[in-house]
Amino acid sequence: MIPLGLEHYLILSAVLFAIGLYGALTKRNAIVILMCIELMLNAVNITLVAFSRYIVPGLLTGQVFAIFVIVVAAAEVAVGVAIVLAIYRGLEHIDVTKIDIMKW
């Protein structure tokens, strides 16, 4: 058995990112798309922390990056949910395939 290493974490996060990408591209419900974006951000965070642990264990740079990614994710989800609620108030649905009010 191969000892646990960097590649395991990187492949796991690649699979997680691919699942999130598939969900973000195929879903109709805007909230589920936001959830899939969170999955992708989590995959990136796993990659950053794994690099930090295995390449530069004493520097923690990857963990600092992961903290900033979490901050941006929190801001993104706050604005995203506000946009979804504003759209729902106007259109009574949040089906992204039918939201075309900016199309001319």
Added chain:
Amino acid sequence: MGLAVTFGILAIVVLAAALGVVLLRNVFRAALALILCFLAVAGLYVTLSADFLAAVQVIIYIGAISVLIILAIMMTREIQRGSPPNKLQIPAFIVAVVFLGVAVFAVTRTPWQISSAPPLVPTTAALALKLLGKDGFILPVEIAAALLLAAVLGAIVLAREK
């Protein structure tokens, strides 16, 4: 050995929960699967000896972001209609598989320079020095504060009743 077993269990939980988010038709159940996925990712951070990040993951992702998402689900009442897929299923599947193939190819072919130094634990004090200390990331920390303020103000403006 124990670390490898823990990693295996957590990896299975993460992937199963992520598949649940994408495949479950009930939006609320998908949100619960998302919370399980966040929790397992926090466990993965523990196996990577990132204790502070594991706590931050639980507090911010499970405590704040999941609550916001569940609040949005409750306020939009789309649970009965579920989350049906759109017409892009096959192209999206191809895109995801191609991305996965390229990523796995790049990861397995790159000669990583693995350091054998032991990881730094506990990380909290070291991270604080890194973020706020001399020659640290103090400017990005200030910018993050401004970003959060702008995001909260923007969310209030967007969601306010006219």
